[in-house]
Amino acid sequence: MSDTMASLSRKITSAGDLQSVVRTMKALAASSIGQYEQSVRSLTHYYRTVEMGLGVCLRETGQGSGQLDRDWQRQPEEGEIMAIVFGSDQGLVGQFNDIIADHASETLSSFPGVPKVWAVGERVHSRLSSAGMSMSGHFPVPNSIEAITPLVTQIQIQVESQVADGNDARLLVFHNSPHSGALYEPVHQLVLPLDAAWQQHVTRLKWPSKLRPEVLNGRAATLRVLIREYLFISIFRACAESLTRENASRLAAMERAERTIEELLETLHSNFHRLRQSSIDEELSDVISGYEALAK
Numbered sequence: 001m002s003d004t005m006a007s008l009s010r011k012i013t014s015a016g017d018l019q020s021v022v023r024t025m026k027a028l029a030a031s032s033i034g035q036y037e038q039s040v041r042s043l044t045h046y047y048r049t050v051e052m053g054l055g056v057c058l059r060e061t062g063q064g065s066g067q068l069d070r071d072w073q074r075q076p077e078e079g080e081i082m083a084i085v086f087g088s089d090q091g092l093v094g095q096f097n098d099i100i101a102d103h104a105s106e107t108l109s110s111f112p113g114v115p116k117v118w119a120v121g122e123r124v125h126s127r128l129s130s131a132g133m134s135m136s137g138h139f140p141v142p143n144s145i146e147a148i149t150p151l152v153t154q155i156q157i158q159v160e161s162q163v164a165d166g167n168d169a170r171l172l173v174f175h176n177s178p179h180s181g182a183l184y185e186p187v188h189q190l191v192l193p194l195d196a197a198w199q200q201h202v203t204r205l206k207w208p209s210k211l212r213p214e215v216l217n218g219r220a221a222t223l224r225v226l227i228r229e230y231l232f233i234s235i236f237r238a239c240a241e242s243l244t245r246e247n248a249s250r251l252a253a254m255e256r257a258e259r260t261i262e263e264l265l266e267t268l269h270s271n272f273h274r275l276r277q278s279s280i281d282e283e284l285s286d287v288i289s290g291y292e293a294l295a296k
Helices: 005-059 096-108 122-130 148-164 196-203 219-295
Strands: 080-086 116-120 135-139 169-178 184-192
Touching: 005 196, 005 219, 080 096, 080 122, 080 148, 080 219, 096 122, 096 169, 096 184, 096 219, 116 122, 116 148, 122 135, 135 148, 148 219, 169 219, 184 219
Parallel strands: 080 116, 080 169, 116 135
Antiparallel strands: 169 184
């Protein structure tokens, strides 16, 4: 059925409204990327500082490894596997959730037993469930930098409760990490246990000044605080990087949608003007024909 001028006008109006929505979402995504990228850069320096503090605590014993509390340094062979997968609540992010869900499913399938998986985001939770993963729960995706801290605190409480109960567990964190430009790649980090290789890494970090640091108020208490801070930062940074890539993916999707809408509007306007010109030509033809008939 051919379009009429009225139907084309309605389509042009609807496309214009959709274009306004797309431009708004594009502006929101672009403004969000900056704050999350700044957060990631700040965390990188803080993460290094915490690692150096841990190295100082371990070096004070005069040994390079094996000095952590047993709860944090277990190296289970067949213990429980815990995983946190960061995705999105909203759509319009391309294959953002599919990529990280596939990576998490493939990685966790290599571990024995049934892992406990927490998803951050409704969309990635749905994809992991469809892939047959045993889901222990999910959390909403933070909508700002300030909302990341409460989320990470909830996750940390879940993890520490498992460790405090004496469960031998590994903790893996999955998220999409910045790659180059607007691209990203799925990555994962083994946060727990804090094994001998990790301890040797932090003890080899050089202190940036010539002054030799000292641990005050007891090495054990300071070490426990730094370990919890290390766990907090690891999860926080994964969340911030995931949010950066989510908004970058949404920005790219909105740019593609904007180009498509512009092409659609151009076609609709062209059809509307052609149809309008045809209608005018027909009316002029009728007037001329009527005038000629009256003249005769």
